[in-house]
Amino acid sequence: MSEGSVRDKLLSSEIRTLHCPPGEAGSSPYAPIHVSALIPGERITFNLYLKVAQKETHDFAYPCFLKVEEVWDRQWQDLLAQKDIHRLYFLKEDLGSVISYLNNHLQLLSHQTKKVTRKLLVIFSEHLNLSIRLAFQSSGLGPAVQIAYKQVETLIEKLQNDPPAVKLVWMILYHDYNLFNHSINLCLLGTAFMVFLKKPRKECLDLGLAGLFHDIGMTHVPQELLLKGEPLTPEERTQVNHHPMLGHRLLSKHTSLTYLPHVVLRLCLEHHENADGSGYPQGLPLSRQHPLTRVIRLLDSYDSLTINRPYRSAYKPFEAIKILQETNGPRGSIYDSETLKQFILFHAPD
Numbered sequence: 001m002s003e004g005s006v007r008d009k010l011l012s013s014e015i016r017t018l019h020c021p022p023g024e025a026g027s028s029p030y031a032p033i034h035v036s037a038l039i040p041g042e043r044i045t046f047n048l049y050l051k052v053a054q055k056e057t058h059d060f061a062y063p064c065f066l067k068v069e070e071v072w073d074r075q076w077q078d079l080l081a082q083k084d085i086h087r088l089y090f091l092k093e094d095l096g097s098v099i100s101y102l103n104n105h106l107q108l109l110s111h112q113t114k115k116v117t118r119k120l121l122v123i124f125s126e127h128l129n130l131s132i133r134l135a136f137q138s139s140g141l142g143p144a145v146q147i148a149y150k151q152v153e154t155l156i157e158k159l160q161n162d163p164p165a166v167k168l169v170w171m172i173l174y175h176d177y178n179l180f181n182h183s184i185n186l187c188l189l190g191t192a193f194m195v196f197l198k199k200p201r202k203e204c205l206d207l208g209l210a211g212l213f214h215d216i217g218m219t220h221v222p223q224e225l226l227l228k229g230e231p232l233t234p235e236e237r238t239q240v241n242h243h244p245m246l247g248h249r250l251l252s253k254h255t256s257l258t259y260l261p262h263v264v265l266r267l268c269l270e271h272h273e274n275a276d277g278s279g280y281p282q283g284l285p286l287s288r289q290h291p292l293t294r295v296i297r298l299l300d301s302y303d304s305l306t307i308n309r310p311y312r313s314a315y316k317p318f319e320a321i322k323i324l325q326e327t328n329g330p331r332g333s334i335y336d337s338e339t340l341k342q343f344i345l346f347h348a349p350d
């Protein structure tokens with residue numbers, strides 16, 4: 001199918017598109033990109049594909065929608081919006097050029113306005129998402145940490161200069177689970193929540209970076225366990241529960257990562273510790289946890305509840321908050337009540 005005919009067929013509703021199923025990130029040669037991250041009137045530097053359902057089979061295909069060097073016209077954006085399609089796909093082997101393209105777009109927008117807009121946040125999160133994807137897949141994490149560090153610093157600076165914008169974060173969270181989407185959601189929620197609490201820039205940065213790297217240990221847990229549609233056996237649960245230790249070890253062993261603050265490593269290790277001391281891996285009581293552990297613990301659970309998982313669909317935000325309020329461990333609340341109270345205020349519309 002030529003690109004022209006793909007677009008014509010989409011226009012005449014002859015082809016049916018599909019959304020990205022959870023877990024696709026690992027196995028497919030294609031990765032999604034948000035349509036609003038593309039620059040109208042500019043040539044694209046990589047091929048763009050549409051995800052379509054194959055007629056009479058349960059399979060799907062990725063015909064080319066727009067070829068490298070073609071101009072991304074606003075009419076394509078309008079056509080896709082009409083069809084309620086918000087993502088196109090690129091080949092993962094083009095990841096490097098897609099990241100540079102988004103980098104250019106971010107710089108372009110930053111020069112145009114100092115205000116934090118929803119569009120800016122979408123491009124920011126897509127850029128960070130792809131950078132982390134590259135980082136988690138490569139053996140040397142150092143350069144990727146440097147990029148993430150700079151990106152999160154810039155985000156915090158922008159949010160601190162435009163405080164009402166912290167609430168925009170609720171509109172741009174990812175809804176489909178994969179490790180990258182969850183990590184970016186936690187980074188965005190974490191930095192915005194800390195800016196909302198008027199915390200010093202250093203603490204905002206620690207939490208944003210911990211959001212990005214907290215589950216890096218999951219890259220060493222078998223994919224089948226993460227995508228399993230039924231409850232885990234006790235042995236499988238032990239294997240998954242090992243991920244904070246694995247992540248901490250992974251981050252500590254890279255000497256090139258010494259500029260990743262020590263607090264971030266500690267938060268990665270402690271992000272499953274509960275307020276009543278019933279968490280893992282160390283079962284620390286609140287008094288022995290890092291003061292930011294209670295924040296990442298809460299946000300991690302909130303995002304896990306409000307994102308679609310292979311075994312259940314996402315809870316609505318208010319349902320998730322109710323679950324957080326009602327979840328108790330053997331010795332009391334799992335979540336710190338003061339942090340939960342602040343989070344509910346952060347969550348409430350102005």
Ligand SMILES: [Fe+2]
Pocket residue numbers: 214215243271272
């Ligand atoms: Fe985790």
Ligand SMILES: [Fe+2]
Pocket residue numbers: 182214215300
């Ligand atoms: Fe997590």
